[in-house]
Amino acid sequence: MNIELVEYPFESLSYNILPGTDDYECIKHHLKLKNTAQFHTEVGTIHDNVHIKDICVNENRFFNYQIIKPKNNDVAKKVIFLLHGFNERDWTKYLPWAENICEGTGSHVVLFPLAFHMQRAPKHWSSKRDMYKLSEERKKRYPNIINSTLSNVAISMRLHAMPQRFIYSGLQTYHDIIQLIEEFKSGKNPHINKDFQFDIFAYSIGGFLAQILKLTNYKNYFSDAKMCLFCSGTTFNRFSSVSKFILDSEANVALYSFLIEHFDKFLKQDAILKHYILEDHLEGEVFHAMLDYQKMRVFREDLLKKHEDQIYAITLRKDHVIPSFEIINTLQGAYRDINIKVEELDFDRDYTHEDPFPATKHNSEEISKDFKMVFKKVCDFYNA
Structure with missing residues (x-):
């Protein structure tokens, strides 16, 4: 199959949720919100080129997304969103993944950052x-870092x-993907049919976001979407x-302290x-449920049960970042009463979570051979 890459501009309309200003507005509730949390840089240092106010980063607001598509198929009725891992800077690793999924399913594959x-x-x-x-x-x-x-x-x-920032950027991306789906539904992309169907392929932290999208199921957009998780599927505190x-270890300790150990206290200090997270935003509630394995477990597992036939996870035995058994604990539930298929694979060679196919x-x-085997399983899941 001949395939090609096309590119389209996108403007994030939800960028104004990000830190860096004093006054906020919740569009859903027509509610003015005052920022009660101080904007921080590292103690003892100011590097303006790193500690830029989030809301001012234009690259994050205006950017292009890519679509990998069959060359002779201009208007797609089938789309697969590919969501990448944490701290990624370019798509090189993912292009063969997208090409393989495109060839194996005939779908247009949207690479969305x-x-x-x-x-x-x-x-x-x-x-x-x-x-x-x-x-x-x-x-x-x-x-000691x-x-x-x-x-x-x-x-x-x-x-x-x-x-x-982990939460704010996650919520921004959540709303960006919904915005993109609605742009496709309104016919704004000439390569996507307005009546398109879509699925999700998500790797690593992309799977964390994919689960929030799927389980929140905004306007029932995700009711029929299949979700394939690769090296992904746990709550945050099991990464x-x-x-x-x-x-690095210092950032990890700060993140864990904020999101897991003291989150309830921090919520009291941050009105936005x-x-x-707590006031009539289902996406925030699901985000909250995906942070700590122990908390909101019944709520999370009830949602997973609703979609158990549409979720498939591929794990790797030597993955030390997101271990197989933690993915099974989250996706199949504490009592193993959720029928989500989790398939653990292993390769007879060295590999890492960050680079399974070096x-x-x-x-x-x-x-x-390992690559073809994995992506045949992925495509078979979508084609079933």
């Missing part, structure tokens, strides 16, 4: 020289200073995200966060 990731992050955050320098400074400031690298220093500094490619000449035939 999470807020402040991929093309939605300032290019400066990917400058090797500047990020190396920041990482070295960070190691001096925190002598683990896995601070030029690859993760920008996102680690930002989440260390303001862990609530192990300290990695030279994901987060409290509104979106682009290397060593073991290239074996890697290619």
Whole structure:
């Protein structure tokens, strides 16, 4: 099958939920909200090129998304949204994944970036020289830090200073995807039929967002959507995200402290966060339920049961970031009474969560065979 990549502009209309201003408005409730949480940078340092106010990052508001499509099929009735992992800067790893899904299903595959990731992050955050320098400074400031690298220093500094960014950027991306679906439904993209059907393929943290979208089921848009999770599916507190490619240990501790250990107290201090998490926003309630395995478990598991026939997870045995058994615990429930198929695979070679199919000449035939096997299972799930 001949395939091609096309690109379209997008403006996030939900960017104004982000930190960086004093006055907010909830459109749903026609409610004016006052920011009661202070905007933070790291103690003892100000790097304006990293600690930019979120609401002012134009790359995150205006960007292009890509579609991988069959060359001779101009208007799609079948679409698959591909959601990527945490702290990603370019789509190189994912293009073969998207091409394979496109070829195996005949669907158009939409590559949509999470807020402040991929093309939605300032290019400066990917400058090797500047990020190396920041990482070295960070190691001096925190002598016991683990896995601070030029690859993760920008996102680690930002989440260390303001862990609530994890929620705000997640909610922004949630609303962006709904906005994109509604743009497709209104005929704004010439390659997508207004009556299109869609599914989701989500990897790593992309699966966390995918579950919130699926379980919230805004306006029943997601009622018929199949969701395939690859190396994903747990609640937030069952990730192990300290990695030279994901987060350093200081950022991870701050994030865990904020989202898991003291979240209820922080909600009392932040009027805007409290509104979106606790006050008549189902997406916020589901987000809350996906943070801590122990909390809101019955609520979360009841939602998963509703969609058990439409969810399929592929896990990898040697995945130390999002382990198989934690994915099973979340998706199949504490009492294993949710009939979501979770299939654990293993490869007879070295691999990591961050790079399951490394682009290397060593073991290239074996890697290619593993890749084809995984994506045949993915396509079979969508085609069933």
